[in-house]
Amino acid sequence: MAKIPVQFTLNGAEKAEFFDSGTTLLNALRDKIGDTSPKGGCHQGTCGACSVIIDGELRLSCLTLAETCNGAAITTTSGLSQGGVLHPLQRAFLDAFATQCGFCTPGMIMAAKVLLDHTPDPSRDDVVEALSGNICRCTGYEPIIQAVLTAARSNSQNAA
Amino acid sequence: MAIRRGRGVAAINYPTGMNLGGDPTQALVHSTPTGNFMVTLSSVDLGQGMKQIMAQICAETIGVPTDRVVVDTADTDTGPHCMGTFASRGTHRAGNAVIQAAREARQVMLEVAAEELEVNASDLDTDGQGNILVKGAPQRSISIFDVALSAHFKRGRSISGRGMFLIPRSYPDKETGAMKPSTCYAHACTVAEVEVDDETGEVTVLTVKNVFEIGRALNPKMVEQQLVGGSWMGISHALYETTEPYYPDRDHGGTDFNQYLMPGPGDLAQTEIIVLERPSADGPFGAKGPGEMCANPQIPAVANAVFDAVGVRIDTLPITPERILRALKAQASN
Ligand code: FES
Ligand code: FES
Numbered sequence: 001m002a003k004i005p006v007q008f009t010l011n012g013a014e015k016a017e018f019f020d021s022g023t024t025l026l027n028a029l030r031d032k033i034g035d036t037s038p039k040g041g042c043h044q045g046t047c048g049a050c051s052v053i054i055d056g057e058l059r060l061s062c063l064t065l066a067e068t069c070n071g072a073a074i075t076t077t078s079g080l081s082q083g084g085v086l087h088p089l090q091r092a093f094l095d096a097f098a099t100q101c102g103f104c105t106p107g108m109i110m111a112a113k114v115l116l117d118h119t120p121d122p123s124r125d126d127v128v129e130a131l132s133g134n135i136c137r138c139t140g141y142e143p144i145i146q147a148v149l150t151a152a153r154s155n156s157q158n159a160a
Numbered sequence: 161m162a163i164r165r166g167r168g169v170a171a172i173n174y175p176t177g178m179n180l181g182g183d184p185t186q187a188l189v190h191s192t193p194t195g196n197f198m199v200t201l202s203s204v205d206l207g208q209g210m211k212q213i214m215a216q217i218c219a220e221t222i223g224v225p226t227d228r229v230v231v232d233t234a235d236t237d238t239g240p241h242c243m244g245t246f247a248s249r250g251t252h253r254a255g256n257a258v259i260q261a262a263r264e265a266r267q268v269m270l271e272v273a274a275e276e277l278e279v280n281a282s283d284l285d286t287d288g289q290g291n292i293l294v295k296g297a298p299q300r301s302i303s304i305f306d307v308a309l310s311a312h313f314k315r316g317r318s319i320s321g322r323g324m325f326l327i328p329r330s331y332p333d334k335e336t337g338a339m340k341p342s343t344c345y346a347h348a349c350t351v352a353e354v355e356v357d358d359e360t361g362e363v364t365v366l367t368v369k370n371v372f373e374i375g376r377a378l379n380p381k382m383v384e385q386q387l388v389g390g391s392w393m394g395i396s397h398a399l400y401e402t403t404e405p406y407y408p409d410r411d412h413g414g415t416d417f418n419q420y421l422m423p424g425p426g427d428l429a430q431t432e433i434i435v436l437e438r439p440s441a442d443g444p445f446g447a448k449g450p451g452e453m454c455a456n457p458q459i460p461a462v463a464n465a466v467f468d469a470v471g472v473r474i475d476t477l478p479i480t481p482e483r484i485l486r487a488l489k490a491q492a493s494n
Binding site: 042044046047097100101102103127128129131132134135137138139140141142143144145 | 206207208209381382384385386388389390391392393416417418422424425426428431
């Protein structure tokens with residue numbers, strides 16, 4: 001099968017890779033590039049655990065072909081901390097005990113980040129809507145909702 | 161046709177561990193040359209917080225800060241034996257094993273310190289901050305760091321301990337059938353309020369109020385997080401989740417998240433959690449297993465609330481709109 005050259009940035013770093021045609025971005029990131037923060041919960045677009053940000057949009061990496069990402073800017077949860085300091089969303093998830101097994105956490109954080117990027121001061125309903133494509137087995141969601149609301153508040157305080 | 165409200169209550173008790181061929185967990189504890197302590201286990205942390213709890217238990221027993229303890233749950237091929245993480249047994253079984261191992265390690269640590277300070281080991285105590293002091297004369301002290309160095313480089317001792325916790329297999333009494341299949345019961349009670357649409361059969365859980373009696377909460381925030389998640393899971397079991405939603409047979413069961421349903425962040429009942437701490441006699445620092453039991457009482461409470469709302473007893477899970485409508489139809493034709 002033909003290998004397809006693909007260039008993109010991952011968390012700001014330039015990548016140039018050859019992928020087999022049909023490789024999902026999820027498998028490309030995890031198996032080829034070694035960024036295991038996106039998780040494969042279903043590989044069919046129903047759990048949200050594989051969520052990444054592509055050119056500012058929330059996308060399911062299990063339903064995105066790597067070959068379509070030429071020239072894209074991709075962000076994953078492993079790229080959020082800066083110089084060892086956690087991103088406010090990561091901090092808020094820790095402080096709110098919003099993660100147990102952690103399998104849903106990177107996807108939740110990606111979904112929350114896109115929400116806060118577009119809607120810095122979200123209502124609870126906005127948060128629920130933004131997380132509605134992400135499944136969590138462990139937490140009962142409420143701690144996650146609270147973490148996102150807390151991160152939004154701390155962001156707006158920092159901005160003020 | 162109307163939306164009808166109902167309220168249901170249910171109480172449960174829930175055992176810790178299982179009566180298989182005996183229920184053992186073993187643990188090893190040893191110090192590094194710098195006086196940090198390793199706990200080696202085969203018990204698995206799958207998100208419930210086993211590593212944190214075992215570090216707390218080991219630290220409390222040896223008398224060091226929790227951050228001086230590293231827990232390795234590495235590998236069932238090489239670690240001390242554990243039956244596994246199931247049946248809410250992790251904290252109870254592994255915790256008891258860790259206490260035993262940590263006590264033995266603490267004893268060696270105090271013996272080495274006694275040689276260094278030229279006193280009896282029984283005259284020594286820890287300050288919880290990483291030092292060992294002479295009781296009644298705390299100005300005579302030695303750091304655990306120095307004790308570990310001495311053990312490793314001077315005295316040729318291993319500051320280590322072995323822990324073994326076993327609940328032996330229980331067989332039924334031939335005459336009476338009586339047996340002890342499990343230990344250390346946790347308890348819970350839930351009151352659920354629901355709305356049932358008697359036209360569509362749809363159930364909305366408005367509130368769940370839970371009380372859990374879980375022995376001592378060794379880490380209250382982690383206990384709370386598990387209980388909140390468990391309460392949600394109980395509702396999910398009551399109303400949605402099943403691997404066999406379609407008849408006539410298994411082949412028609414759900415195979416993915418489109419068919420295996422769970423409530424999402426938009427479907428949350430207002431949830432209240434109250435924790436009662438009644439330390440158990442045989443648990444590590446009084447703990448019981450809060451893991452699985454926290455997802456149980458919501459199920460009968462919701463079933464009872466549905467009965468209170470529309471007068472039908474659903475005795476098959478999950479309580480789907482279809483089951484409610486069929487029961488209502490049968491009720492009407494009686
Ligand atoms: S793995 Fe992509 S949505 Fe589940
Ligand atoms: S923390 Fe386990 S799936 Fe969300």
